Amino acid sequence: MMAILGVAIVPMAHAQVETAAPEITARSVYMINADNGEVIYSKNPDDSSAMASTTKMMTALLVMENCPDLDSPVTISKRAVEVGESSVWLQEGETLTVRELLYGLLVQSGNDAAVALAEYQGGSVETFVEMMNQRAAELGLEQTHFTNPHGLDDPEHYSSARDLVVLGGELMKYPEIRKIVATTEMTIPWAGHPYGRTLVNHNHLLWQTPAVTGIKTGFTDEAGQCIVVSASDKGINLLVAYMGGQSLAQRDQEVMALLQYAFDSYRQQKVITKGKEYADIDIPFRRGEAMALVSDGDLVKQVYIRDEIEYRVVLPDEMNLPVYQGDKVGLVEAYEGDVYLGNAYLLATQDVLKPGWLGRINYLLDSVYHFLLVTAVGG
Numbered sequence: 001m002m003a004i005l006g007v008a009i010v011p012m013a014h015a016q017v018e019t020a021a022p023e024i025t026a027r028s029v030y031m032i033n034a035d036n037g038e039v040i041y042s043k044n045p046d047d048s049s050a051m052a053s054t055t056k057m058m059t060a061l062l063v064m065e066n067c068p069d070l071d072s073p074v075t076i077s078k079r080a081v082e083v084g085e086s087s088v089w090l091q092e093g094e095t096l097t098v099r100e101l102l103y104g105l106l107v108q109s110g111n112d113a114a115v116a117l118a119e120y121q122g123g124s125v126e127t128f129v130e131m132m133n134q135r136a137a138e139l140g141l142e143q144t145h146f147t148n149p150h151g152l153d154d155p156e157h158y159s160s161a162r163d164l165v166v167l168g169g170e171l172m173k174y175p176e177i178r179k180i181v182a183t184t185e186m187t188i189p190w191a192g193h194p195y196g197r198t199l200v201n202h203n204h205l206l207w208q209t210p211a212v213t214g215i216k217t218g219f220t221d222e223a224g225q226c227i228v229v230s231a232s233d234k235g236i237n238l239l240v241a242y243m244g245g246q247s248l249a250q251r252d253q254e255v256m257a258l259l260q261y262a263f264d265s266y267r268q269q270k271v272i273t274k275g276k277e278y279a280d281i282d283i284p285f286r287r288g289e290a291m292a293l294v295s296d297g298d299l300v301k302q303v304y305i306r307d308e309i310e311y312r313v314v315l316p317d318e319m320n321l322p323v324y325q326g327d328k329v330g331l332v333e334a335y336e337g338d339v340y341l342g343n344a345y346l347l348a349t350q351d352v353l354k355p356g357w358l359g360r361i362n363y364l365l366d367s368v369y370h371f372l373l374v375t376a377v378g379g
Contacts (some may be wrong), residue, residue: 022257027224027244030161031258033266034169034230034237036339038304040262041240045162048143049243052218052226053086053109053202054164055151058132060106061171063098063117065135070099070176072120079125080115085152087112088199094191099176103188106180106216108199114150125149139166153222164241168215168228172239181214181230182206204252205229211259225251231259235302236266271309271334272299272344278332279313283352284321291319293329293346301334301341310335313346321354 021041028044074097076090088110090096096104098120104113115125122128125148132146143160144167151157159167171177184206187196205212211233218226225245231238240258245251272278274297280290293315303309315330323329330346 020261022254022261024242024254024258025246025250026242026254028161029240029242029258030165031238031240031262032165033262033304034172034239038337038339040238040265040304041258043161046143046160048158048160050153050157050220050223051144051151051159051164051243052153052220052223053111053151054159054216054218054226054228054241054243055146055149055157056105056109056114056218057164057167057171057216057228058135058146059114059117059128059149060102060177061167062128062131062135063102063121064171064174064177066121067098070102071097074098074101074116074120076112076116077119080112080119083111083115083150083152085111085150088188088197089190090116091191096189100188102177103180103183103186103199104197106177107183107186107201108197109202109217111150111152114148118149136163136167139170141166151218151220151223153220159243161241161243164228164243165239168230168241169239172215172230178214181216203227203229204248205255208252208256209259211263219248227251227255229255229259233263234266234268236263238262265305266302267305268300269303269309270298270300271303271336271341272297272332274298274344278311279315279330279346281315281319281329284319291323291352292349294349295332296328296345296347299334299342299344301336303336303341307336309341310337315346319352321352323348323352325350 028047030045031041032039073095076094078092081090081092086109088104088108090112101113101117104110118125118128122131128149129146136144141163144163145156147154147157184201187198190197202217211231213232214230216228225248226243228241242255272295275294277292277294279293283289283291312333325348327348328345329348331343332346333343334341
C-alpha cells in the first residue's frame with residue numbers, strides 16, 4: 001500500500017528579475033495560460049460590455065459543432081446581403097460553401113457571412129441566436145448574452161473578457177478553425193467576377209509576430225477596440241481577451257506588451273533533479289536507521305516564475321525486503337500550485353537484505369529493551 005508521506009513547498013530560484021506588468025488602458029482584460037488555466041493578467045474580467053465582432057467566435061463554434069460537412073453549399077439570402085457594416089460582398093442567390101463562409105466570417109469579419117451561416121445552421125437568425133445563448137449557458141458564460149450572430153451593437157448583446165477567453169479556448173479546439181484564424185490573406189470565389197474575393201485578416205498581430213496564432217478582432221462605437229488572441233512561444237500557450245480599447249494602434253501595442261509580459265513570466269526550470277535526495281524511508285528491523293531515496297531522472301518544465309514548486313512524496317507503508325541499490329521504492333511528484341507537473345521514481349541508495357532468524361530475534365530483543373528503558377525513564 002502506498003501513501004503520501006509528506007509535502008514540501010520550495011520557492012523558485014529566480015534567475016532573472018520579474019518583469020513588471022504593463023499599463024493597460026482597455027476597459028477589461030483577461031489573460032491565461034491556455035494549458036492549465038493559470039491567470040497571468042486580469043483587469044475587470046467579469047465586467048460585461050459590448051463585444052463587437054468577437055461575437056463571431058460563437059457563430060463559428062456552433063457551425064463547427066453542428067455542421068458535418070464544411071463543404072456543404074449555402075445559398076445567400078437577401079437578409080444576409082443587407083445586414084450592413086463589415087462585409088465580404090455577398091450577393092443574393094450566389095452559393096458558397098460553409099468553409100468559404102467561415103473564412104469570410106473569421107478572416108474578413110463579414111457580417112453578411114455571419115447571417116448566411118446563422119440562417120444555414122439555425123434555419124433562421126432568430127433560432128440561431130437562441131442556440132447561441134443556450135451554448136453560452138452550457139459553457140458557463142455568465143456575463144454573456146447574444147441578440148445577433150455578427151456583433152453589431154445592441155443593449156442586450158454583451159460579454160466579458162473572462163467569458164471571451166473561455167469561448168475562444170473552446171473554438172480553438174478545432175484544427176480547421178486554427179487554420180482559418182491563422183490565415184493572413186486568401187481568396188474565395190466571387191460570382192459574376194473574373195477574379196475572386198480577397199480576404200485580409202483584421203488581426204494585424206499575425207504580421208507582427210509568429211507567436212500569434214489567432215483568433216478574432218472586433219470594433220464598434222459602443223464596444224471600442226476588442227480582440228481575442230491566441231499565442232504560443234517556447235512551449236507556452238496563451239489566450240487573452242482585450243475589450244474596450246481606445247484605438248487600433250493602442251490595442252495592438254498593449255496586447256503585444258501583454259504577450260511579452262506573459263512569455264517573460266515563464267522560464268524553463270529543472271523541477272526534479274536526477275540523483276537528488278527527496279525523502280528517506282525507515283529500514284525494517286534496524287531501529288533508528290533510514291535510507292535516503294533519490295530521483296531516477298530530471299524533470300524539466302516551463303514554470304511560472306512567481307510560483308512555488310510543491311513536492312509530494314509517495315512511499316509504501318513499509319519497505320519490502322530485499323531492496324537493492326537502484327530499485328524503485330517510491331515516487332516524488334511536482335506541482336505548481338494545483339497544476340501537476342510530473343513525477344520521478346525514488347531509488348534506493350543501498351542494498352538492504354532480508355534479515356535471517358537471528359537478525360529478527362536481535363531486533364525483537366532490542367525493541368523490548370528499548371520499550372523497558374523508555375518506560376523506566378518515564379516512570
